[in-house]
Structures are given as C-alpha cells and as structure tokens.
Amino acid sequence: MSKKKIIVFSLIIIFLASFVWLDFVFLENNSETFAKELKEAGETSDFVIIFNSGGFGTVKPELAYDLKPIIDDLKGEVEGMNYKVAVVPYYRTKETIIGRIGYLKEMFLSFPSESKDLAKRIKDFVEENPGDKVLMAGLSNGAAFVNETMEDLQGINNVFAIEMGTPFWSTKNPAENILILDNKGRDSLSIGDKGQLMLSLLQSPFKWIASRIEGRKISFSEAMVAPGHQYSWLEVEEEVVSFLESKVLSD
Numbered sequence: 001m002s003k004k005k006i007i008v009f010s011l012i013i014i015f016l017a018s019f020v021w022l023d024f025v026f027l028e029n030n031s032e033t034f035a036k037e038l039k040e041a042g043e044t045s046d047f048v049i050i051f052n053s054g055g056f057g058t059v060k061p062e063l064a065y066d067l068k069p070i071i072d073d074l075k076g077e078v079e080g081m082n083y084k085v086a087v088v089p090y091y092r093t094k095e096t097i098i099g100r101i102g103y104l105k106e107m108f109l110s111f112p113s114e115s116k117d118l119a120k121r122i123k124d125f126v127e128e129n130p131g132d133k134v135l136m137a138g139l140s141n142g143a144a145f146v147n148e149t150m151e152d153l154q155g156i157n158n159v160f161a162i163e164m165g166t167p168f169w170s171t172k173n174p175a176e177n178i179l180i181l182d183n184k185g186r187d188s189l190s191i192g193d194k195g196q197l198m199l200s201l202l203q204s205p206f207k208w209i210a211s212r213i214e215g216r217k218i219s220f221s222e223a224m225v226a227p228g229h230q231y232s233w234l235e236v237e238e239e240v241v242s243f244l245e246s247k248v249l250s251d
Contacts, residue, residue, distance in 0.1 A: 015101055022102030023113055026094060034090055035121050041086035042129045047078055049087045049135050050122075052142035054165075056103050057092025066230065067139045070164070073233040074137065077241060081249050083133075090118055092145060107141065110170070111148045118145075119152035126158055133248060136161040139231065140189070144170035150178055160248050162240060164231050168192030179243040181236055186228035196227050 041048050053059040053067055061068055075085045092114055093103040106114050122134055136159070138146035143163035150173055153159050157177075164181045166172055167189055172180055188196035204224040 018098045018102035019105045021098055022093060022106065026099065026102070027113055027117055030091055031117050031121060034088070035124070037088050038121060038125050041088050042125060042132055045084040045086035046131060047083040047085045047133050047135070049075060049085060049137055051087055051089040052136060052138035052146050053089070054140035054142050056095070056100055057090070057142055057145065058095040058099070061087060061089050067142075070231060070233050070236065071137060073237070074240060077244065081244070111145050115145060115148040116152055118149045122153060122159060123156065126156060130158075132158065134159045135248065138163055140165045140167065140229065147171070147173050147178075150175065162243070164236065165190050165229050177247060179239065181231070181239060183228045183231065183235060187226070189226035189229045200224065200226050
C-alpha cells in the first residue's frame, strides 16, 4: 500500500472513530450530566436559561466573554420580573481533536443527534416542572443549534429561544416563541453579506499580525470575526425586553 493510500485510510478511520465517539460516548455522557444539572436548576428556580456558546460549543459560561455579559444582563432582567433564574450550559463536544472532528458531522448535517437529545431533555424537564419556563439562548453556531432544537419543541408553550447571529446558511424558524437577532441587519454573517465576509476573511491575517505588533495578541478566530457579528446587551436590550414582556412573561 502506498504512503498516500495509508494517509487517506488513516484519515478515514480517524473521522469515523470521531463520529462514533460523539454519537455513542460523548452524547450519552453529556446528556446525562446536562439532565442532572437541569433537574437541580428546577429545584431552586422557576426560570431556566440554557446557555449555548458559539463555535464548537465547548466554552464554559464564565469564559465565554462574547455571550456571558449578555446572559448576565438577561438573567438580571428576568429576576427583576420576580423569577428565580438558573443558567445551565449545554456543551456540544469536547475541546479535543477527536471532539472537533466528531462535531463536524453534527454541524454540517444541522445537529441531527444533539438537537434531538437536547429537545428530549427539555421535554422531560417541562413535564416534571410544568410551572417552570425554559429559555434557550445561543450565539452564532450556538444559535443555529438552538434553532434546530426548537424544531423539535414546537407546541410547548413554556419553552422559548433567543438566537443571536444565526449564520446565513442555517434556515431560520420565525416562530412566535423565537427571537431572531441580527444586530438590526448589521450582522454580515447572519444576513449573508458575502462581500463583507470575503473582505473580512482577506483582512484577518493582517489583523492578527497587527495585534501581535501592538501587543494585544488576539486569537486568529477573533481576527476573523465578521463585521457586525459581535453582540452586546446595549444593542439587543430593547428587542430582548420587548420579547420577554410580550411572549415569555405575559402567560
């Protein structure tokens, strides 16, 4: 067997092993852990925010500097409306090579296994806690995941979602219990402004190099952030509060 064939064969084995690991090892363990944390949250609160970070969905909430500030303010807003609020993260893979490769299958196929898993856990939770409300909040790729999960939760009145910066290739679900945010049309990744996205991609290496020269040392992923794809509470507060008042808290 030639060296080229060995490399190709090895890559196929790695990819297949990664997909099997995600579906039959990670998903089962992660699902059980999440269900336990969700149950514990229901014992101390009547409003649960499910935290879905961007990227590969591996970042702990305290380290998600792009989403955590928004969730903190969202939590405070809901608490101001006399709810006891808990925040529970849902992780989509592990921060490893195998974890990232395995996740690619889920991402490219619109999260067929993980969205059904999360939807099932939420259904079980609301059946056991009919008086509680669940709000899924996701950013970027996390928003796309939330969108797919909500497809399996249609008709459940006490489950809602806030999707920030859903990528343009993900089909958006304009349901009444979903708030879709795109920075008022300024998010080039969400609206699919291919000109801005291409320009941003071409500029990213220079941004990365410049940050090192200036001593800021941003990551390459930060340098690649699409124009308008950064969200803040100040920008989304009005839409989020209006959504909470009219859809979530009016019941």
